[in-house]
Amino acid sequence: MQTGRLILRRWLDSDREPFAQMNSDAVVMEHFPALLSREESDALVDCAETHHIQHGFGPWAAELNETGEFIGYVGLFTPRFEAAFTPCVEIGWRLAGEYWGRGLATEGARAVVDHAFHHLALAELVSFTVPANLRSRRVMEKLGMAYDPHDDFDHPSIPEGHPMRRHVLYRLKREDWEP
Template identity: 55%
Template sequence: MPSSERLVLRRWREDDRAPFAALNADPEVMRHFPDVMTRAESNALADRLDAAIEARGFGFWALEVAATGRFIGFTGLSVPRFDAHFTPAVEIGWRLSRDSWGHGYATEAARRSLDVAFSDLGLTEVVSFTAVENTRSRAVMRRIGMTRDPDDDFDHPNLPESHPLSRHVLYRVTPEKPDETAG
């Protein structure tokens, strides 16, 4: 499994379920998603995420702080389960507990995930998308070298057009795109 200096990206464990359910039930963490999740929904998501890692060798890995072993969310690579103008594709994404925000964890883990995407998997492009208003995730996308073309923005097919989160921005990165914050 990929790791970084401060973080471990790994397979999911049973003891991840309670803190994962807590972050999925936090209205602030889930602000840019249609709704918070119940414990059962969160557990089902953890099962799907781990099954994807088993099937593909990559996915949204459980994320823990190396120094403490504390679970703080997930970061990694996934294949979107909907049709859009940019699919099929591999996306990079993250979801971290609120007390983990502002420490650079999402950026650090995302950079390591991109290393896996381009070096280990040989991908030629990775995408990321979020609701227009999600400025925190958009900032991470820019920090890891992703760029946006407004012509790529789209209405998420799993949300009604009238939903306030329907409009999404799409960012892309290729292995040739250097990380603008490196060095």
């Protein structure tokens, strides 16, 4: 997929090092339970590629059109945990900190939403994060995703008592999508 400033594509081995750097950056990972080791980061890349093979979609590596530089990912996932809203397809993103505040996550996510609804014929997408992750919540709102506090949930993969266990959930139905 291509947007005005981004190419969203499958992962390359050359993406692994900058992705690992992102995943070990305390600012980028502020709203995640822990920083990731190189091995954990590489496992996420492998998981993304496996997801593409199994489902025909997944997290796409994001690169800048102008420079070809890897800046993170934007894509679709099927969560592996059980919750009131699963099974579902989640849209998510993670960009290197130096690319925040430029609208790149929103630009990439718009292309992914359009792909999800018009090419994959999905009926609904969800997105979730910790309540304090205002940057990601703002992207969700720019996409037209709806938030209902009744959908807030405790993430089952995060231990009880952990400050990041509580999550907010946003939803977007195909009939509500306005590109």
